[in-house]
Amino acid sequence: MLLRLPTSLSEARNCMAEGAVPVGGATLVWALWQRDGFPEQAMSLRSLPEANVLEREALGAAVLLHRIDDRVPEVLRGAAATVGTGAVRRTATVGGNIVGSTLRCLLPAALVLDARATVLDRDGTYETDLAEVVAKRHLLLSLRWRDPVASGYHKAPGEVGGPPPLVVATAVHTEGDGRRRVRVAVRDGYEVTGGSTECAAGPDEVLDALERTDLGSLPPAPRDVVRREVSEILVRATDG
Structure with missing residues (x-):
C-alpha cells in the first residue's frame, strides 16, 4: 500500500482523483484492512496545513x-480526553473520530458548538453542516465555531465491551442580538439527539423548553442527566 501525504489542497484533490483512500490515524481501519485487504493507495492529511489548525475557534x-x-x-477538550486509551489518543484524529467512527465521541461536542465543517472533494473545498458530513462521509478538513460563553462535557462510566456510555454535551452561546442560547447534544447508545432554546427565562423554564425539543424523547435516566448538566452550565454561564 502506498501512503500519500499531500502538503497542499491541490495535491490532496489529485490523490482523491487517483483513488487514494482517506485515512486518519488508522486506529479504526487497520484491522479491517488486515482482514479484507489493503487498498493500493491511502491518503493522510497529517502534512496538510489546513487540516492541522488548532485554535480557540478552529480544529483541524x-x-x-x-x-x-x-x-x-x-466541551471539545473533555470529549477528546475520554476517547479510548492514551495510546489510542496519540494516534486517533479528529476527522477519523467524527467521520470514521460509529461512536463519534467528538460529535456531540461539535454539535453544541454549532460547528461548521470545511470539507474537500474533487472540485475543491466548501463549508457544510455536520449532519451532511456524517451522512455522506465527506473528507473533513476542519471545524470552525464561535467561542461559547461556557461549555461542558459529561461521559458516564462504561464497561469494556459493553454498550456505548451516555454522553451529554452542553454549551451556552451569545447570539448576534445579544441574547443567549443553550445547546445540548446527547449520545444515547449510537444515536445522537440534540436540542436548543433561549436562556432568557429562568432555569426551570429553560429545562421545560428543552423537554419540548427532541431531547424530550429520551428515556428518563438520560433526561435526568440532561437536566443536571444544563442546570450546571446555566450557573456557570451566569457566573462567567
Whole structure:
C-alpha cells in the first residue's frame, strides 16, 4: 500500500482523483484492512496545513486527539480526553473520530458548538453542516465555531465491551442580538439527539423548553442527566 501525504489542497484533490483512500490515524481501519485487504493507495492529511489548525475557534481534522488542549472550549477538550486509551489518543484524529467512527465521541461536542465543517472533494473545498458530513462521509478538513460563553462535557462510566456510555454535551452561546442560547447534544447508545432554546427565562423554564425539543424523547435516566448538566452550565454561564 502506498501512503500519500499531500502538503497542499491541490495535491490532496489529485490523490482523491487517483483513488487514494482517506485515512486518519488508522486506529479504526487497520484491522479491517488486515482482514479484507489493503487498498493500493491511502491518503493522510497529517502534512496538510489546513487540516492541522488548532485554535480557540478552529480544529483541524488531522489533529491527534491527545494534542487537544485548553486552546479549544472545554466541551471539545473533555470529549477528546475520554476517547479510548492514551495510546489510542496519540494516534486517533479528529476527522477519523467524527467521520470514521460509529461512536463519534467528538460529535456531540461539535454539535453544541454549532460547528461548521470545511470539507474537500474533487472540485475543491466548501463549508457544510455536520449532519451532511456524517451522512455522506465527506473528507473533513476542519471545524470552525464561535467561542461559547461556557461549555461542558459529561461521559458516564462504561464497561469494556459493553454498550456505548451516555454522553451529554452542553454549551451556552451569545447570539448576534445579544441574547443567549443553550445547546445540548446527547449520545444515547449510537444515536445522537440534540436540542436548543433561549436562556432568557429562568432555569426551570429553560429545562421545560428543552423537554419540548427532541431531547424530550429520551428515556428518563438520560433526561435526568440532561437536566443536571444544563442546570450546571446555566450557573456557570451566569457566573462567567
